Amino acid sequence: MELGWLLCGTAVLLLLHVLMELSPAVNFALRIGFYCVLCLVSSALAAAACLLVNGGRTVKNMRIIKAVVKTFKYFFGLRFEVKGLENFEVEGPAIIVSNHQSILDMMGLMEVLPDNCVQVGKKELMYTGTVGLIIYLGGVIFINRKSTSSAKMVMAEVAKTMAAENLKVWVYPEGTRNCTGDLLPFKKGAFHLAVQAQVPVIPVVYSSFTTFYNPKTNLFTSGKIKVEILPPIETKGLTSDDVTDLTDRCFHTMRETLFRLSGRPSEAKDSS
Ligand SMILES: CCCCCCCCCCCCCCCC(=O)SCCNC(=O)CCNC(=O)[C@H](O)C(C)(C)COP(=O)(O)OP(=O)(O)OC[C@H]1O[C@@H](n2cnc3c(N)ncnc32)[C@H](O)[C@@H]1OP(=O)(O)O
């Protein structure tokens, strides 16, 4: 009986392996499916650990989440080459902004996440089962992207509490995932927040995933991701009138860095 199950299991694994070799679509679906299952199962386990250790929703849970997510890269053959970690060592709170390519970004995020740092996320993430639960327990700030006024209110509240709680806040200023190897125009929320709280903006750039990951062509192989944490941009003395300039400056710096890290010629002068 047991031998039967063993043979059956081996046959299924072999079949999956052959299908993965033959079809990029099957390979992609299985790898992404595995990533989602890994996130859902690990979130359930991490949530239990967070509740036992810290008792509820707190940024301290991010340490536990980080420790768990940092192991994921080994399952997918991903390597990170990180530069500039010392740029996180600013006195007090800061806004961290980075490019957002895929749901796989959570691995890159946790690879470098500094202590006392929460992310801004779309409210829909709350309804992703155990993943929603762990994101809630980690203290992620949920915003409604469809309502600028309510998102602004949430951000204004965050600006007030950042100093008291010595928080760093991680925002994806593109506001959505974008896996084209370029940046989408930046939304201004992160920069308003930095100016309102009078805290520095720290840009973090991840090299393009396009050489190993592309959902449109079902590409998902192992790969190397270069990460650069850039020097903080000060906002002391800036007012809301300066937000557009600050946003543009950050966008151009990050775009140039993205192209450099991805080995693509700079086109920064051609577009804005
Ligand atoms: C163990 C296993 C674990 C598994 C796994 C765990 C993972 C554990 C980590 C989870 C990590 C989650 C990661 C989530 C990742 C996302 O969910 S990304 C998507 C959500 N995030 C964002 O959208 C952030 C970026 N968006 C913004 O900042 C946007 O500006 C806002 C605030 C949403 C507003 O959206 P919008 O209206 O479309 O944007 P925008 O054109 O910038 O603003 C409109 C106007 O309002 C003004 N404005 C904007 N914001 C403000 C403001 N705060 N104050 C005053 N004026 C403002 C603008 O200046 C603009 O006016 P003008 O200058 O044109 O006159």
Ligand SMILES: CCCCCCCC/C=C\CCCCCCCC(=O)OC[C@@H](O)COP(=O)(O)O
């Ligand atoms: C009971 C409900 C069950 C629902 C199951 C949902 C399964 C989800 C499981 C695993 C997904 C792992 C996701 C890790 C967190 C990813 C955060 C993220 O990258 O969100 C995307 C968001 O930044 C931008 O969204 P859009 O590009 O605008 O869209």
